[in-house]
Amino acid sequence: MNAPPAPLSGRRAHRRRWSDAVFLTLLAVLGGSYVALIVLMLAADACYTTPQHLREALAKSEIQFAIRLTVVCCSISAILSLWVATPLGYLLSRHHFRGRWLIDTLVDIPIVLPPLVLGLSLLILFHIRIGSWRLEQWLRDIAGFPVTFHVPAVILAQFSVACAFAVRTMRVTFDEIDPRAEAVARTLGCSQGQAFLLVALPQAWRGMMTAGIVAWARSLGEFGPILVFAGATRNRTEVLSTTVFLELSVGDLQAAVAVSLLMVLLAVLVLVVLRLLGMESRR
Amino acid sequence: MIALKNLGVRVGTFQLSGISLEIAAGEYAVLMGRTGCGKTSLLEAICGLRAVAEGQVWCQGREVTTWDPADRDMGYVPQDLALFPTLTVREHLAFALRIRRVAAATIRQRIDELAQLLGLGALLDRTIHGLSGGERQRVALGRALSFHPAVLLLDEPLSALDEQTRHEMYALLKMLRSRTGVTTLHVTHHRHEAQTLADRLFVLENGHVREASLAVAS
Numbered sequence: 001m002n003a004p005p006a007p008l009s010g011r012r013a014h015r016r017r018w019s020d021a022v023f024l025t026l027l028a029v030l031g032g033s034y035v036a037l038i039v040l041m042l043a044a045d046a047c048y049t050t051p052q053h054l055r056e057a058l059a060k061s062e063i064q065f066a067i068r069l070t071v072v073c074c075s076i077s078a079i080l081s082l083w084v085a086t087p088l089g090y091l092l093s094r095h096h097f098r099g100r101w102l103i104d105t106l107v108d109i110p111i112v113l114p115p116l117v118l119g120l121s122l123l124i125l126f127h128i129r130i131g132s133w134r135l136e137q138w139l140r141d142i143a144g145f146p147v148t149f150h151v152p153a154v155i156l157a158q159f160s161v162a163c164a165f166a167v168r169t170m171r172v173t174f175d176e177i178d179p180r181a182e183a184v185a186r187t188l189g190c191s192q193g194q195a196f197l198l199v200a201l202p203q204a205w206r207g208m209m210t211a212g213i214v215a216w217a218r219s220l221g222e223f224g225p226i227l228v229f230a231g232a233t234r235n236r237t238e239v240l241s242t243t244v245f246l247e248l249s250v251g252d253l254q255a256a257v258a259v260s261l262l263m264v265l266l267a268v269l270v271l272v273v274l275r276l277l278g279m280e281s282r283r
Numbered sequence: 284m285i286a287l288k289n290l291g292v293r294v295g296t297f298q299l300s301g302i303s304l305e306i307a308a309g310e311y312a313v314l315m316g317r318t319g320c321g322k323t324s325l326l327e328a329i330c331g332l333r334a335v336a337e338g339q340v341w342c343q344g345r346e347v348t349t350w351d352p353a354d355r356d357m358g359y360v361p362q363d364l365a366l367f368p369t370l371t372v373r374e375h376l377a378f379a380l381r382i383r384r385v386a387a388a389t390i391r392q393r394i395d396e397l398a399q400l401l402g403l404g405a406l407l408d409r410t411i412h413g414l415s416g417g418e419r420q421r422v423a424l425g426r427a428l429s430f431h432p433a434v435l436l437l438d439e440p441l442s443a444l445d446e447q448t449r450h451e452m453y454a455l456l457k458m459l460r461s462r463t464g465v466t467t468l469h470v471t472h473h474r475h476e477a478q479t480l481a482d483r484l485f486v487l488e489n490g491h492v493r494e495a496s497l498a499v500a501s
Binding site for chain 2: 178180181183184185186187188189190191194198199202203
């Protein structure tokens with residue numbers, strides 16, 4: 001039988017404690033610098049404006065319009081994202097088919113693509129000429145549903161990015177749900193669709209809530225594609241992110257900061273809800 | 284009855300092949316084999332959850348090799364039970380009947396029957412969270428038996444239970460067999476389980492199945 005290891009000498013123990021202290025300090029300083037940057041930015045915004053400025057900004061009719069349009073567009077975009085991301089996430093999670101890696105990669109493109117490029121791509125898609133036919137022209141003249149530089153363009157620009165995040169969330173959600181229960185459901189008489197609806201989907205509701213909130217939050221922060229594809233026309237396609245840009249461009253920094261703070265509050269609210277959902281699912 | 288004719292199933296890097304066996308209606312057959320020898324894959328192939336490489340699966344005199352799992356009329360209890368986390372015990376027992384659009388009154392009657400048979404009466408409105416291993420096992424059995432399947436497939440149903448619960452389950456499985464008369468294929472690696480329950484014993488070894496006498500198992 002081996003002898004127990006000799007206790008560490010006092011000097012070695014002291015050196016180890018010192019090394020641990022240095023390591024933890026390094027972690028705190030490096031990590032803390034980023035946390036401090038975020039806190040300082042938010043504090044600077046808060047100090048720059050006053051409740052009076054905030055009230056004045058919120059009383060402007062065009063900003064009220066932007067708030068209303070933001071809430072409507074973000075909500076529609078989040079619902080559309082969820083509608084698409086749930087089946088696509090399930091497909092990617094459960095089915096191994098030829099070309100799955102390609103779809104998996106394509107779905108991530110809007111996440112890594114520069115936002116302006118995404119807006120430009122949407123603009124080109126709707127205006128490219130195929131023979132004498134153009135999608136935007138057909139939608140406007142035949143279907144009576146103009147998109148470019150109208151509200152649908154805001155929603156589509158938001159959706160094109162938000163949906164990619166929702167797909168990722170739903171894919172992870174379904175990956176974490178044991179597929180065995182769906183297999184057993186099929187032996188009990190379910191079609192694949194019934195197994196999805198009756199067994200997988202009820203287990204995925206927290207993931208769906210998270211995906212919906214993430215999509216809503218991403219839509220709130222979207223700016224580049226909206227600017228290119230929907231424009232930033234006051235009382236027409238102006239959402240909160242474009243309001244900040246418009247107020248800055250006319251030199252009203254106070255209003256820009258006030259709207260920015262409003263967006264920060266909405267972002268914090270979203271993060272709190274996400275955290276609460278995360279804590280609930282770990283219980 | 285169940286019949287496997289020259290069945291071949293690919294399992295990862297190895298293959299089960301030339302598997303033939305026949306279990307008559309109402310018989311309780313036990314398939315023994317060491318852990319990892321492909322017993323679960325064979326059960327999955329029988330109930331349609333795993334593709335068959337060659338051969339045929341017959342159930343109630345019909346070849347079902349290419350049938351969808353939903354059409355095979357086989358109750359399956361996997362080793363991990365795979366219960367539905369969002370459903371109550373009552374909903375588990377009603378699940379297969381609701382899919383079959385059985386009348387509500389008939390479903391209620393069947394739930395009462397199963398609850399009495401399996402001792403689940405007090406648990407009907409609980410979800411599966413917090414149920415003991417034995418209780419979960421009984422829920423999975425009830426779910427698999429609810430639609431009066433022709434065949435019951437049990438994958439190591441007693442492996443995760445303590446000694447006392449295991450003995451209670453022996454009695455329960457024997458009672459189920461006498462009350463329902465369902466043809467059963469029970470997979471296990473426990474010799475005692477096979478001796479206690481089996482009418483017939485099959486052994487899966489080196490990718491092949493052979494019938495063994497119950498005396499040999501002892």
